[in-house]
Structures are given as structure tokens and as C-alpha cells.
Amino acid sequence: MSSRSAEASGAKAEGGRPLEQLLHALNQPLTGLQCALEVALAAERPVEHYVGVLREGLKLTERMYVLVGALRAVAEIADSPQSPAGEIEQEQEAEGEQKESEERKGIELAGLLAEIVEDLRPVAEAKRVRIRTHWALPARLGVTWKGKKSCLTGLLFRTLESTLGLAEGGSEMEIATRIHSAGGGVAVHVHWLGRRAWEEAAGGEYSRPELGLLVARAGLEKGGVRWERSRQEGLDRLKLRLEVQA
Numbered sequence: 001m002s003s004r005s006a007e008a009s010g011a012k013a014e015g016g017r018p019l020e021q022l023l024h025a026l027n028q029p030l031t032g033l034q035c036a037l038e039v040a041l042a043a044e045r046p047v048e049h050y051v052g053v054l055r056e057g058l059k060l061t062e063r064m065y066v067l068v069g070a071l072r073a074v075a076e077i078a079d080s081p082q083s084p085a086g087e088i089e090q091e092q093e094a095e096g097e098q099k100e101s102e103e104r105k106g107i108e109l110a111g112l113l114a115e116i117v118e119d120l121r122p123v124a125e126a127k128r129v130r131i132r133t134h135w136a137l138p139a140r141l142g143v144t145w146k147g148k149k150s151c152l153t154g155l156l157f158r159t160l161e162s163t164l165g166l167a168e169g170g171s172e173m174e175i176a177t178r179i180h181s182a183g184g185g186v187a188v189h190v191h192w193l194g195r196r197a198w199e200e201a202a203g204g205e206y207s208r209p210e211l212g213l214l215v216a217r218a219g220l221e222k223g224g225v226r227w228e229r230s231r232q233e234g235l236d237r238l239k240l241r242l243e244v245q246a
Contacts, residue, residue, distance in 0.1 A: 018074050018214040025206055026067045029060040036060075063205070070211040074218045106142015106245025107149050109186055110135035110177050116157050117175060120164060129167045129192075134176040142245035143186050146223045155223070158216040160190065163238065165209030167192040180241055188240040194231065 016024065040053045117131055124131050145152045160175070167173050171193040180187040206214075217227050226241040 018218040019071070019078075021214060022067055022071045022074060022206075022211075026064060026071070028205075029063040029067075033057055033060045033064075066208070066211065067206065070206075070215055073215045077215070077218045077222055107145055107152060108140060109143050109188070109242065110137045110141075112149075112153060113156065113160075113175065113177065113188065116153070116160055119157070120160055123161070124164055124173070127164065127167065128170045129164060130172045131164075132172060132174045134174070134178075136176065136178040137186065141186070143242040144224065144245050145242070151219070152223065155216050155219045158212055159220070159238075159240075162209040162212035162216065163190055163192050163236070165212070166194055166207070166236065168194065185241050185243045188242070190238040190240075192236050193234055194236045 036053050036056055040050060114133065114135065117133055121131065164173065173190070173192040176189045178187055178189070179185075213229075220240065221227055224243065228239045228241075230237050
């Protein structure tokens with residue numbers, strides 16, 4: 001869904017690239033900490049006031065620490081091969097041959113997603129989130145990916161794990177694959193009932209699942225995946241588009 005179509009349907013589209021969102025989020029607690037310190041030094045105040053400033057400062061510092069960690073992960077992904085954690089992998093000759101073989105035949109997306117979903121079912125059951133899947137793809141259809149299959153697996157796992165962390169307890173999460181209607185390729189659709197408004201993220205208060213999504217997005221987009229996320233009436237929608245192996 002484009003930003004224009006999202007606006008027409010009343011949906012709210014995700015704004016900004018991962019790095020831009022994280023830098024904006026980091027600016028919020030940094031500004032809050034600076035203001036609190038300036039006020040504390042403006043005039044002599046009771047000891048209790050300074051204790052309160054220190055406690056609030058520690059909370060803001062913790063938020064900044066988490067955001068800096070996410071920024072580091074996104075930056076490492078931008079500067080390194082397609083690795084979920086952004087780590088540079090020294091591939092041996094045998095691994096290189098395996099990678100070339102995988103690229104020639106493509107990656108079977110539906111089967112890969114099905115395995116990830118099964119790995120996450122215990123987490124979903126603990127949260128009382130019911131996962132519904134629908135794999136509407138031709139058998140053995142392969143998709144392209146600029147990297148190793150294990151990297152794509154790790155990024156998709158992190159994406160679905162993060163969406164599961166954001167899903168409301170007792171709700172449903174739908175994961176479906178289908179041929180993209182416009183322009184070809186394959187689309188992965190993930191729908192879940194969100195437990196927090198995007199306005200909180202706009203204020204810099206990203207939860208760990210939200211940060212996980214941002215890091216996963218950076219890695220997937222570097223590997224050639226198109227990422228679209230929107231929200232409408234409490235329902236979060238994520239679409240990942242991959243090209244079909246020729």
C-alpha cells in the first residue's frame with residue numbers, strides 16, 4: 001500500500017527509513033535529559049528535586065542506550081554483507097559454492113516461513129496468540145535474495161518474532177504468501193492486532209519488538225526486499241515483496 005492509498009483508506013503508513021526513525025527517537029530522550037539538567041541548575045532546589053532529576057535521567061539514559069544498540073546494528077548492516085546482526089561472515093570456498101547453488105535455484109519461501117512459524121508456535125501459545133497461515137504459492141516457487149539463505153531465515157525469524165511480541169494477547173496473527181498483483185514477484189502479508197499506538201514510537205519510546213522490526217527491515221531491504229507497513233483501526237499490516245527467481 002502506497003502512502004497515498006494508505007491515506008485514502010484511513011490507514012497510517014510507517015514513516016522514514018530505519019536509521020531516520022532511530023535518530024529521531026534518540027533525539028527525544030536526549031532533549032529531555034538536557035532540559036531536566038538545565039532546569040536543575042537554574043536555581044537552588046531541595047535535595048528531593050535533584051534525586052528526582054537523577055532518577056529520570058537514568059530512565060532516559062537507559063532508553064538512549066537501547067536506541068544506540070539498535071543504531072549500531074543498523075549501521076553494521078549497512079556496512080557489511082547481508083547478515084542479521086550485521087556481522088561480516090568470512091565464507092569458505094565450500095560455503096561460497098553452496099550460496100551460488102542456492103541463488104541459481106532460488107529460495108522456497110513458503111516452506112521457509114512454515115518452518116519459522118512452527119519454531120515460534122510455543123511463544124505464540126504462551127501469549128495466547130493464534131497464528132493463521134495461508135501459503136498461496138505454486139509448489140517449489142523460488143525467490144531471489146542477495147545473500148545466504150541462512151541470513152534471510154534469520155531476518156524473517158526476527159521479523160515474525162517481533163510482530164508476535166507486538167501482538168495483543170488473545171488475538172490472532174495472520175501470515176500469508178501470494179503472487180503480487182502488481183508488477184509480479186511474491187508478497188508476504190503479516191497482519192496482527194497491535195498493543196501500542198505508533199504515537200508512542202513517535203515520542204521515542206520504542207519497545208524492543210519495535211526495535212527488532214527496524215533492524216530486520218534494514219537487513220531485508222539491503223537484501224532486495226521491499227518493506228511496507230501501515231496501521232488502521234488497531235490492525236498492523238506488514239507486506240514484504242520479493243522477486244521471483246527467473
